[in-house]
Amino acid sequence: MNKSDYISRDLSWLNFNYRVLDQVKDKNKSLIERMKFLAITASNLDEFFTIRVGSLYNYIDYKKQRIDYSGLRELPFRKILFAKAENFTAEQHRLFLDELMPHFEDNDFSITPYKKLSKDHKKLVKNYFETTIYPMLTPMVYDSYHTFPMLNTNRLVFGVVTEGNEYNVENKKLSFIQVPSNLPRFYELEIDDCVHFVPIEDIIKNNIEQLFRNVQTHSISLFRITRNGDFTLDESDDIEANFLDELKKKLKTRRSGRVVRLEVMGRPDAWMMKVLKSRWEIDDDNVFRIPKGSILDLNGLWDIVRHREFKDMLTEMPEEVPPVSYPEIKDENIFEVLQNKDVLLHHPYNNMEPVIDLLEKAAEDPDVLAIKITIYRLAKDSRVTAALLKAAENGKHISVLFEVKARFDEENNLREAQRLQKAGCFVIYGISSFKTHTKLMLIVRKEGDKVTRYVHLSSGNYNESTSRLYTDLGLLTTDEVYAHDISEFFNVITGHSMPSVYKNLITAPKDMRQQLVEMIRKETENARKGLESGIVIKINSLQDKEVIDEMYAASQAGVPIKLIVRGMCCLRPGRKGLSENIQVISIVGHYLEHSRIYYFHNAGDYKLYIGSADMMVRSFERRLESLFLLTDDLLKKQVKNILQYNLKDNVNAYVMQEDGTYVKKHANGDPEFNIHREFYNVTKENLEELDLTFDHIEKAVNNGRSVESIEVEKEVENK
Incomplete structure (x- = not known):
């Protein structure tokens, strides 16, 4: 299987769950914290069997052909997958019996x-x-x-x-x-x-x-x-009721x-x-x-884990801090703040409150004319739903694209969407065969003799609960270029508009893959001309072959590529003659890494994009996704710094090997650098200082390996 230039999506996912399971072995964590991670691996594995193994059986049972990235057909691959899943299950229970259970009574249970x-x-x-x-x-x-x-x-x-x-x-x-x-x-x-x-x-x-x-x-x-x-x-172009009936029927089939x-x-x-x-x-x-x-x-x-007696044994994180781009935001009117500057929120280090505050104030503000929002997943007893209901009650025009196909949230989303519709909101139950995964909000407000559009673009859901557990990025702005792009995109979603071009937005399924491929090719071209080049991308998953092949070509031209991929990664890094200039790390720790960032050096005139999309076939072809270009210099520095911190982490980071396995990155005598702590300490001043060292990080990957990964490889060889 290691002969293939690609790594199996499903086997790579199992390796991700092993990295979560690795947290259970960490004796620096409390017993309850370690039990929490063991429970997470169990929940992850349930979903894996329900969806990924379920998908494999859709091929086996209906005698359809499928060749895995490893090169194997359905039945041989099933054999290997189940054997590895069995080993994983055995390790889960070994850890429970041998490393956790003996310490229960010492912890008073x-x-x-x-x-x-x-x-x-x-x-x-x-x-x-x-x-x-x-x-x-x-x-x-x-x-x-x-x-x-x-x-x-x-x-x-x-x-x-x-x-x-x-x-x-x-x-x-x-x-x-x-x-x-x-x-x-x-x-x-x-x-x-x-x-x-x-x-x-x-x-x-x-x-x-x-x-x-x-x-x-x-x-x-x-x-x-x-x-x-x-x-x-x-799905077809039938009336909405037929689509909802079809969804309800399919949900019943999941039970049988x-x-x-x-x-x-x-x-x-x-x-x-x-x-x-x-x-x-x-x-x-x-x-x-x-x-x-x-x-x-x-x-x-x-x-x-959630028992009242043991809440003090869970890791306590610092209080949220104000956003770097506007530390005074807590004390000011959110409308006035955004009239003067853009604000970048980095959750969970920054509270989601400014976003909820903007929505709740918009619901009550007599000058607000309309609210448009896309919803993928909501918190229980959601303040977002409550604000939209209040806005509808106050006579504002409300358009909500409720993605009722969000996996495992279908029934909740369907119920919430119907509540909003009954209250008078214009609700769209998803778009044909596409899942709406993009996270966008647009608020239209009359201010004197003009109208101002307040925009929120994000990598994360409008979910107050997960915003405290997932790392995400969101931009609040009144910039007219963003506002125009988002208005155009909402017209695509709710009507039949098809704009030829956006200024700061890349969207899927329209042209996201092609635009990303073109930016990768630009780096390849620059490297061949002897110009500086470099790519740093932070995503949840990497699976699209076309993008992977472009990265292989860029690597062979000498482009240094750093990938921060939390979950599954089908690209094979560090293979001689193929991907020697590519390094992949995965960050797994206290928070779930959920933000997506795309950085292209562009011969010094660098481009930075943030948004909802991973590099997956489904993201490019079967979802409505968006990435937005950052233009504000301070915000660009902040996001550049986020990438640098991720590359510097030596507590939560794992380095991917050529065979698809991962090795824990160690401090090797350097001070520990834990991004899930360090991001609470970022200021404008150390942004200026750290920005100067970013080019050094890029050059350090010129051979596809950081100093740390070389030391890790030596350690493995010595063993």
Whole structure:
């Protein structure tokens, strides 16, 4: 597989989840913090099986051809993918059992099996079972008289094999009991200043005879299935109602999709396993065995991580700081601020409050005439929705493009969109076969005898919750060039306009890939002419072959390329004769890196773009995306500094190797530099100072490797 010039998207993603899992090994983090990262890897893996493995089965089940970037066809690739996923699962549970669980009692809690409870405590738990759990349980038998029940995806399920009594001489029967998902995963007992978490599945298992009276129980097995949740909508130019009906139908199919993974606890009943594998048309590769003593579904750890007793054990980050470009923004009227200057917000270091404040003030301001916004994901009890409802109530024109196809948020977005529509907002439920992923807001305000347009462009969602956890960039401005571009783009989204050119905006699916390719080619041309050149790009994912091939050509011409790619990366760096001048690093730490930045040296007249788009086929061809050019000198310095800090990080950074694996970047005697701390300390003054060192960073990658990566490689060789 290493012979290919490209790295498998799915295998690269698994490597990303390994980098998240690596946080669990970090003994400098608190136990609760390490458990949080373990729960994140479990959630990530669930989504991976639901969508990526689900997508693979769409090819296998319907006998469609697919060749992975590794060069393998569907079935050989499936074999390798499942083997690597099994290794990953084994490592998750090894860390839980060997490196986390032994320290539970030292931290005043325990995951305590039902059988280890005292007689009095068992009485308490049994009472909880009888009054709360038992009434919610429904045994579902499967035999010649009963159809196979529809079991929910990612739910704990008991498979109970029973034998008949003297009145019913039939042989074995198989029954299923789904563990309620709307009850806490653990029953809590406080004993001698220690919180004991008794798993709900353990409580049910030890009282299950109440559901099978006068019947001999042969075996009780706990398992969990993951179904294919990858679907595409059969969209056309039909009326909106048909599209919404189609979406609702597809959401139901996600609940009944084919089984792609079966997780089983310990040693399950062999006869039951034979029935399940036959019923779901799966084999041993689909079966993931969870070791005894661990817990099935590590997502359950969130109940402990978020427990009130342990909130002090989570990493405490500094308070948000004012934006570098306008430190006084807290104390001034947001409309007046933006009339005088642009403001760049770097979340979560800068609060999202100025954006929400602008929207809420616009909702109440009698001079505001209209608000237009694109929404991809919202917070629970969203202030954004509340402000838009208030604006509609106040008679303003509100246009909302609500992307109801945002994966796993479809139902919530559909519900919120319908609320806005009922309130009188003009709501567009997505655009045909495209997902609207761009993040834009336009507020039109009458000021005297003129109209001013207030614009927000961002890499992140209008979500107050994730803005505290994801690193993103947003620009607030009244600049007429941006305002004109955004107005034109909204006309494309809501109508049938097709502008020939934007001044500061690059959009997909129109021409984003082509414009990025042209800028890469310009660097290639400059390098061949002996001019200075360089590319630094920070994104979440890199997968588009056309862009990758252009970067390979640029590398071969001598262009130094630094890529900061958090997640999967299909480009292979450092290959002799192909990509020697390309280095890839990944930042994985306290915050989820979500911002996208594109820097092109352009023979000294550098260009900087920010926006919503990664370098993915879906971003260029199947999504409405936007990147916007930064023009303000101070803001350009700020973003240049963000790139420099990312390249300098030696706490959260991993260096990608030619074979697709990653090696942790170490300080090697230098002071630790953790961007998730350092960005709280950025000022205008150190922007001036650090900007002078950026060219040095570019030259340091002239051979495709930084000093740090060379030292890491030597370290690997010595081992």
